[in-house]
Amino acid sequence: MANTIPVLEIFGPTIQGEGMVVGRKTMFVRTAGCDYSCSWCDSAFTWDGSAKNDIRQLTAEQIWMELKEIGGECFDHVTISGGNPALIKAIGSLVELLHSHGVKAALETQGSRYQDWFLKIDDLTISPKPPSSLMKTNFSVLDDIIETLIKEKRMEHISIKVVVFNDEDFEYAASVHERYPEVPFFVQVGNEDLTTIDNASLTQELLKKYEWLIDKAVAAKNMNDVRVLPQVHALVWGNKRGV
Ligand code: SF4
Numbered sequence: 001m002a003n004t005i006p007v008l009e010i011f012g013p014t015i016q017g018e019g020m021v022v023g024r025k026t027m028f029v030r031t032a033g034c035d036y037s038c039s040w041c042d043s044a045f046t047w048d049g050s051a052k053n054d055i056r057q058l059t060a061e062q063i064w065m066e067l068k069e070i071g072g073e074c075f076d077h078v079t080i081s082g083g084n085p086a087l088i089k090a091i092g093s094l095v096e097l098l099h100s101h102g103v104k105a106a107l108e109t110q111g112s113r114y115q116d117w118f119l120k121i122d123d124l125t126i127s128p129k130p131p132s133s134l135m136k137t138n139f140s141v142l143d144d145i146i147e148t149l150i151k152e153k154r155m156e157h158i159s160i161k162v163v164v165f166n167d168e169d170f171e172y173a174a175s176v177h178e179r180y181p182e183v184p185f186f187v188q189v190g191n192e193d194l195t196t197i198d199n200a201s202l203t204q205e206l207l208k209k210y211e212w213l214i215d216k217a218v219a220a221k222n223m224n225d226v227r228v229l230p231q232v233h234a235l236v237w238g239n240k241r242g243v
Pocket of ligand 1: 035083129
């Protein structure tokens with residue numbers, strides 16, 4: 001199984017709703033498994049066992065064929081998401097295959113594990129989790145990852161993103177930004193209501209939180225070089241999966 005990837009979803013084309021390439025047209029490959037269990041995880045089905053029967057062990061070639069079958073000629077960018085795809089060594093072969101077809105690869109991970117293939121990702125988002133997640137960042141691992149990426153001159157290909165739910169999270173975000181000041185930095189509103197199907201009230205709530213986060217960033221002298229984002233896909237599609 002070492003050269004296969006546990007896949008839960010392949011979908012698109014759609015747009016990237018978060019982080020450094022927000023708005024970018026992309027396909028998504030969602031992998032199974034995570035070493036965290038964040039209290040507000042919006043992809044808990046990737047690790048809580050509820051979708052274990054949907055996991056498929058696929059080779060890079062099989063993933064590529066499915067991407068082409070679904071996306072046809074209408075994509076040149078693939079986002080690999082999870083769970084935590086950094087747990088999977090075989091992602092490296094998928095990234096190489098995508099590149100061989102002229103397709104760019106983006107990936108998001110919380111930064112708890114390093115893989116050599118990080119150096120090949122075109123848009124790598126490291127998203128350490130704030131206190132509201134109830135997870136604890138291992139800063140010695142994260143320091144090593146960021147140091148390696150800087151040493152390997154990957155600055156144009158990486159960013160750090162922290163999802164913020166409350167004041168404590170904002171303080172955490174500021175401390176992460178201060179720790180790695182040279183890395184492009186994003187804060188993003190968290191979605192507290194992962195079950196509602198009332199999109200109109202969810203949108204209103206998310207926009208209210210977005211304004212709150214903008215106000216916090218604007219007033220913080222240690223957050224001058226920061227970008228403040230909503231979760232665009234949640235504003236457009238609410239909690240719908242596979243969009
Ligand atoms: S790291 Fe991401 S996928 Fe894993 S539990 Fe946290 S939010 Fe969910």
